Amino acid sequence: xxxxxxxxxxxxxxxxxxxxxxxxxxxxxxxxxxxxxxxxxxxxxxxxxxxxxxxxxxxxxxxxxxxxxxxxxxxxxxxxxxxxxxxxxxxxxxxxxxxxxxxxxxxxxxxxxxxxxxxxxxxxxxxxxxxxxxxxxxxxxxxxxxxxxxxxxxxxxxxxxxxxxxxxxxxxxxxxxxxxxxxxxxxxxxxxxxxxxxxxxxxxxxxxxxxxxxxxxxxxxxxxxxxxxxxxxxxxxxxxxxxxxxxxxxxxxxxxxxxxxxxxxxxxxxxxxxxxxxxxx
Amino acid sequence: xxxxxxxxxxxxxxxxxxxxxxxxxxxxxxxxxxxxxxxxxxxxxxxxxxxxxxxxxxxxxxxxxxxxxxxxxxxxxxxxxxxxxxxxxxxxxxxxxxxxxxxxxxxxxxxxxxxxxxxxxxxxxxxxxxxxxxxxxxxxxxxxxxxxxxxxxxxxxxxxxxxxxxxxxxxxxxxxxxxxxxxxxxxxxxxxxxxxxxxxxxxxxxxxxxxxxxxxxxxxxxxxxxxxxxxxxxxxxxxxxxxxxxxxxxxxxxxx
Numbered sequence: 001x002x003x004x005x006x007x008x009x010x011x012x013x014x015x016x017x018x019x020x021x022x023x024x025x026x027x028x029x030x031x032x033x034x035x036x037x038x039x040x041x042x043x044x045x046x047x048x049x050x051x052x053x054x055x056x057x058x059x060x061x062x063x064x065x066x067x068x069x070x071x072x073x074x075x076x077x078x079x080x081x082x083x084x085x086x087x088x089x090x091x092x093x094x095x096x097x098x099x100x101x102x103x104x105x106x107x108x109x110x111x112x113x114x115x116x117x118x119x120x121x122x123x124x125x126x127x128x129x130x131x132x133x134x135x136x137x138x139x140x141x142x143x144x145x146x147x148x149x150x151x152x153x154x155x156x157x158x159x160x161x162x163x164x165x166x167x168x169x170x171x172x173x174x175x176x177x178x179x180x181x182x183x184x185x186x187x188x189x190x191x192x193x194x195x196x197x198x199x200x201x202x203x204x205x206x207x208x209x210x211x212x213x214x215x216x217x218x219x220x221x222x223x224x225x226x227x228x229x230x231x232x233x234x235x236x237x238x239x240x241x242x243x244x245x246x247x248x249x250x251x252x253x254x255x256x257x258x259x260x261x262x263x264x265x266x267x268x269x270x271x272x273x274x275x276x277x278x279x280x281x
Numbered sequence: 282x283x284x285x286x287x288x289x290x291x292x293x294x295x296x297x298x299x300x301x302x303x304x305x306x307x308x309x310x311x312x313x314x315x316x317x318x319x320x321x322x323x324x325x326x327x328x329x330x331x332x333x334x335x336x337x338x339x340x341x342x343x344x345x346x347x348x349x350x351x352x353x354x355x356x357x358x359x360x361x362x363x364x365x366x367x368x369x370x371x372x373x374x375x376x377x378x379x380x381x382x383x384x385x386x387x388x389x390x391x392x393x394x395x396x397x398x399x400x401x402x403x404x405x406x407x408x409x410x411x412x413x414x415x416x417x418x419x420x421x422x423x424x425x426x427x428x429x430x431x432x433x434x435x436x437x438x439x440x441x442x443x444x445x446x447x448x449x450x451x452x453x454x455x456x457x458x459x460x461x462x463x464x465x466x467x468x469x470x471x472x473x474x475x476x477x478x479x480x481x482x483x484x485x486x487x488x489x490x491x492x493x494x495x496x497x498x499x500x501x502x503x504x505x506x507x508x509x510x511x512x513x514x515x516x517x518x519x520x521x522x523x524x525x526x527x528x529x530x531x532x533x534x535x536x537x
Contacts, residue, residue: 067414093416100414107411110403121415124422169415 020045020177020209021066026075028061035061037233039075043177048203048210050220050241053230054255059213060104062230063179066211067099068092079177097125100170101179106162108154108169114141115150118169125173140168144198160191167198171206178202180212184219192219199223217256221245229255231263306498309420310428317425327430331392331493335438338391339384343442346383347449350374354450355458367460368469371450376473376481380443382529385488388435389521393496396427397517400500401510409501424501428493435489436482443481480536487528492521 021043028036035058043049051059064070065077068084077084079095087095108117118137122128128136141147144164154162163183170178180199184192200223203210214220221227221241229237229244229252237244237252245256254262270276317324350371358364403409403423412419454460496517503513 069410069413093418096414096416101411103407103411105406107407109408109411110406121417124415124417166411173415 018045019043020080021211022076022078023062023066024076024078026065026077027073028058028065028070028075029073030061034233036072036075039230039234041228041235041238043209043211044226045209046203046207047225048199048212048223050224050227051211051213051230052215052217052220052227052255053236055215057230058233059230060181063101063181063211063213067096067101067179097173098175099177099179100173100175102163102166102170102181102183104182104185106154106159106166108157108162108166110154112154113150114146114152114154114157114165117154117165118172120169121173136172137168140172141165143171143202144168145194158191160187160194163187163191163195164198167195167202171202171208174206176209178208178210180210180214182214183212184214184216192216196220196223217245217258231255302502303494303498306501307494310425310494310497313421313425314429317421317429320426323422323426324429324433327426328433329430331388331396331427331430332434332437334395335388335391335434336441339387339438339442340445342383342387343380343445344449346379346442347371347375347446347451348453350379350446351450351453351458355454355460364454364458364460365464366468366472367450367454368465368467369472371447371454372469372473373477375443375446375450376477377484378481378529378533380439380446381481381484381488382525384439384442384485385435385492385525386522388431388438388489389492389496389518389525392431392434393492393517393521394514396431396493396496397500397503397513398510400424400427400497401503401513404501404503405505405507405510407505420501424497428497431493431496432486432489435492436485439481439485439488480532483536484529484532487532488525491524491528495521495524 019042021041023039023041026036026039027034039062041051051062053059061070065072066079066084068087071085080098082091082095084092084095108114109120112120115137118140119133122133122136126133138147138150141150144167146161146164146168149157149161149165154165157165183195183199187195196219199210199212202208212220212224221244224241226239227241227244228235231251237247237249244252247253247256251263253259351367354367354370354374355364358366358370400409400423403419409419409423412422451462451465455462455465499513499517499520503509
């Protein structure tokens, strides 16, 4: 079954013929445990792709492999036709300038204010005159609705605001690929709605390709064009979010509908209850 | 016995690996230094953080160490009837030994821990990873300015420490114990040579490189957890302190 899904994922990408990210036969181990065991997936250009799965399935690890922060044990991770693991430092940095990444907690530089955080990539990579730089920074802050907060320090921002500032920073170099790592974690419903809307609008308005790693099935299903469900180091299901929600396969149903017990058991593996209560350890 | 040997081998292997990692990191810092100096604003900011913010603790410590030196020196020299040499004794003690060594220990405790914990927290909160994702080399942008700020600050702090220490020794020796003011300064000027001053300068520069390297290495490589940051901070103080005392012995033996 897993192989069928893997093949389906690959075939879907091949049929589209315009994948920005291609993952083939990816194997990766960490701490003696296999995180990926022959993973295959494709991210279509211009799409919003959700990568979902239970905790510990390696969703964030996948993002780190795509961005070259980690190297695969074996297999292929390609971005725009270039194998990430084979790139030297300079080429990898050149590729990363075409990517933006939104970290779970925003990862704003705490000694810089909002304006300087957004200006940071521009100051490092360009020699824009101050007036033009100001124009670009304020435009990006306007896009995420925080132009008025340009003077605040990161410690003065709420979780949702920090993530929006980080989003403005992620798009300031006009990337082609925008990667979101758990963008909804810990947000109140209003902030969540704002971030959700921004993911879709920025993707369409700026002609981006977006990858969103999330557990929040309902929310991400509303904006994603395609979704991958990862379990056991492989793709358990792939397709439009509506198709995944309608699936009758046990592991897909358990995840998509938040069922407490199923293929992912409620109980952590343990010896017999009676035996342990009876004095065994 | 074989188990003991094996354990010894593992420890030695670990120590050599750590030394190699330190050497590679130092080489990376050295290679990046010319480019980092092209952005002096970042370095000056760190001279302020590591140097200016350590001034109060260094000046206070220098004053008290100098005062103790004045008291102890007077007590010792009085026994030989040569208390007028107090200025020389205090100057040589402060310039050659106490100034560089105590400043380095204070530097490791104040600036070193601040550097290590700041870098450790930047890693724990993904700020380092975010920089890498923005194609900005964190070693060049964050680590190097902090390293250079420490290297520049250390000799300046040691000089301030020795100067204030001399003032403290004079305060006690001359004002309190009644040593002749003229004798105190003239003996010092007659006896202390440029070589003595240079010995202190060399030591404080070497200690500055050692303490700053340990702090930025430990902070930058700390585990991205609260425990990891705490451990990096502790290691910074412990390694720096032992290293300073070891280097002090080696430099003294070499420069005498």
